[in-house]
Amino acid sequence: MLRIDCPFCGPRNHDEFTYLEDGSVKMPALANSNKNAWYEAVFLRENPRGAHIEDWHHTQGCRMVLRVKRDTLTHKITSVVPAHPEYKKMLASRDKPVRPSGKKSAGARAK
Amino acid sequence: MDGKARVKRYSALQILKQGLSGHSGWQPAWRDASPKPAYDVIIIGGGGHGLASAYYLASIHGITNVAVLEKGWIGGGNSGRNTTIVRSNYSMEGNTAFYEHSLKLWEGLSQELNYNVMFSQRGHLNLFFTPAQRDALARRYNTMRLNGIDGEFLSREQVEKMVPHLNFSEEARFPIMGGFFQPRAGTARHDAVNWGYARAASALGVDIIQNCEVTGFIHQAGQIVGVETSRGEIRAEKTGLAVAGSTSLLAKMAGLGKLPIESHKLQAFVSEPIKPFLDTVVVYSAYHGHFYISQSDKGGMVFGGDLDGHNSYAQRGNLPIYNNVAGCAMNVMPSLGRVKVLRQWAGIMDMSMDGSPFITKTDIGGLYLNAGWCYGGFKAIPGSGWCFAHTIAHDSPHEINSLLTLDRFKIGRQIDESGHGPFPKSH
Ligand SMILES: Cc1cc2nc3c(=O)[nH]c(=O)nc-3n(C[C@H](O)[C@H](O)[C@H](O)COP(=O)(O)OP(=O)(O)OC[C@H]3O[C@@H](n4cnc5c(N)ncnc54)[C@H](O)[C@@H]3O)c2cc1C
Numbered sequence: 233m234l235r236i237d238c239p240f241c242g243p244r245n246h247d248e249f250t251y252l253e254d255g256s257v258k259m260p261a262l263a264n265s266n267k268n269a270w271y272e273a274v275f276l277r278e279n280p281r282g283a284h285i286e287d288w289h290h291t292q293g294c295r296m297v298l299r300v301k302r303d304t305l306t307h308k309i310t311s312v313v314p315a316h317p318e319y320k321k322m323l324a325s326r327d328k329p330v331r332p333s334g335k336k337s338a339g340a341r342a343k
Numbered sequence: 344m345d346g347k348a349r350v351k352r353y354s355a356l357q358i359l360k361q362g363l364s365g366h367s368g369w370q371p372a373w374r375d376a377s378p379k380p381a382y383d384v385i386i387i388g389g390g391g392h393g394l395a396s397a398y399y400l401a402s403i404h405g406i407t408n409v410a411v412l413e414k415g416w417i418g419g420g421n422s423g424r425n426t427t428i429v430r431s432n433y434s435m436e437g438n439t440a441f442y443e444h445s446l447k448l449w450e451g452l453s454q455e456l457n458y459n460v461m462f463s464q465r466g467h468l469n470l471f472f473t474p475a476q477r478d479a480l481a482r483r484y485n486t487m488r489l490n491g492i493d494g495e496f497l498s499r500e501q502v503e504k505m506v507p508h509l510n511f512s513e514e515a516r517f518p519i520m521g522g523f524f525q526p527r528a529g530t531a532r533h534d535a536v537n538w539g540y541a542r543a544a545s546a547l548g549v550d551i552i553q554n555c556e557v558t559g560f561i562h563q564a565g566q567i568v569g570v571e572t573s574r575g576e577i578r579a580e581k582t583g584l585a586v587a588g589s590t591s592l593l594a595k596m597a598g599l600g601k602l603p604i605e606s607h608k609l610q611a612f613v614s615e616p617i618k619p620f621l622d623t624v625v626v627y628s629a630y631h632g633h634f635y636i637s638q639s640d641k642g643g644m645v646f647g648g649d650l651d652g653h654n655s656y657a658q659r660g661n662l663p664i665y666n667n668v669a670g671c672a673m674n675v676m677p678s679l680g681r682v683k684v685l686r687q688w689a690g691i692m693d694m695s696m697d698g699s700p701f702i703t704k705t706d707i708g709g710l711y712l713n714a715g716w717c718y719g720g721f722k723a724i725p726g727s728g729w730c731f732a733h734t735i736a737h738d739s740p741h742e743i744n745s746l747l748t749l750d751r752f753k754i755g756r757q758i759d760e761s762g763h764g765p766f767p768k769s770h
């Protein structure tokens with residue numbers, strides 16, 4: 233079982249989450265009509281053996297989409313932050329968010 | 344070393360002769376070759392696809408100066424880790440003819456290779472639980488029949504007659520409505536397929552080189568003219584890639600760039616051996632459960648389910664799918680409840696963005712690609728080797744694999760059986 237340290241809920245088993253997709257892919261702007269840009273974003277993947285940025289939905293928790301950095305060979309997770317930049321900013325700007333356990337959240341640790 | 348003349352055919356007479364002489368005269372099934380400095384063709388990856396490609400290069404196209412380079416031992420990848428289901432129930436142009444061609448090769452494979460691959464046409468039963476599933480399957484099996492491929496509709500009563508110990512309770516969470524059956528489908532012995540192709544290829548002069556990891560490519564004037572390996576440089580005019588879950592890594596080394604592929608792990612399970620219990624392949628997919636099961640000749644119940652779901656290069660599985668598969672098993676075949684699971688393992692799949700494979704030339708001269716097998720490439724081994732050998736020998740695809748190209752994504756010709764859109768998780 234992977235343990236994902238949700239910045240909102242704390243560490244949880246990964247079967248509470250739904251794996252979404254490669255989180256490093258940037259879709260072109262909607263007005264962009266360059267076919268190749270869309271082809272690359274929709275179909276091509278880096279598929280690294282090593283550090284991978286990916287999105288997980290905390291389906292059975294806070295229902296936030298999280299951006300996780302995980303090694304695809306060791307499965308070690310090194311960072312979990314909200315995927316939405318506004319939430320990420322909000323968490324980062326809060327003064328040391330504290331969980332009931334007193335531990336700092338992963339959201340605050342990962343810049 | 345020329346192994347050609349000295350390979351003894353396996354036969355009843357041989358067994359008798361060897362039996363009388365204390366089995367001291369058997370020879371190794373293939374030559375454990377060391378690399379030569381150069382070959383006509385190099386195949387990277389000693390799984391079923393690589394070995395079959397080498398065999399057909401030698402047997403059909405007369406190209407015998409071939410090396411298969413395997414970083415570990417042959418059949419140590421997915422070709423030795425799968426649940427061995429062989430079928431040809433595909434409905435999209437590009438897949439239909441290809442998988443049927445492969446099934447036809449399976450039907451004569453043991454004779455052709457002079458090696459018992461234990462191909463058993465015990466049939467493949469796809470259960471359905473909803474009218475929508477029935478309609479989708481009816482469309483698929485009708486398409487198959489129009490293409491001359493066998494497929495039958497079975498009512499709930501007919502399914503019950505065929506496999507009486509499925510869960511036919513009225514209170515079942517998902518009551519079985521019926522099934523679609525492909526009688527010519529079945530299972531085979533995975534190791535035997537790898538070893539059979541290796542032995543037959545080696546007998547024709549192919550070098551099978553184990554413990555030889557490809558670590559780079561030799562480029563010359565925009566072409567690939569050989570590879571760097573853990574056992575030195577090896578040159579060849581043509582190089583074929585058949586490395587399943589490692590495809591993206593080698594493609595990057597070769598300069599192919601990003602591919603429409605992600606690497607994912609798939610688990611399989613086998614139970615303690617039990618008496619004959621199931622004489623066909625049963626597939627169950629209801630809502631979020633997916634489960635397939637057959638019984639091996641040793642008696643073990645061999646079964647599996649869906650991908651773990653997150654990208655991975657680790658050949659080990661995770662608990663949630665274990666739970667999911669066990670839940671499915673109890674749902675469809677509750678009598679399995681007291682059977683113990685003996686072993687569980689995983690392999691790394693080359694999941695393509697439309698669920699269909701690639702057997703194709705690439706944009707780089709001298710480099711050919713065989714990949715994207717998702718979790719259905721075992722059945723494809725004979726057909727894939729046959730088509731890949733043709734593509735390499737003629738420097739152009741056979742009609743059968745002409746649609747299995749990389750550029751299909753660019754031109755909007757995806758072969759998307761499940762209608763999912765770009766989603767590297769179809770099987
Ligand atoms: C659990 C599981 C269940 C499955 N069930 C089924 C099924 O029921 N039916 C079905 O049709 N398919 C099934 N499959 C899929 C099928 O097993 C694969 O698609 C098929 O075996 C792929 O064969 P291959 O030769 O392409 O790859 P592999 O057998 O994986 O061979 C690739 C080889 O390349 C080697 N390699 C990698 N990198 C290098 C390098 N740098 N240098 C040299 N060698 C290298 C690897 O060591 C490996 O041996 C299943 C797969 C798994 C894991």
Ligand SMILES: [Zn+2]
Binds near residue numbers: 238239240242290294
């Ligand atoms: Zn949460």
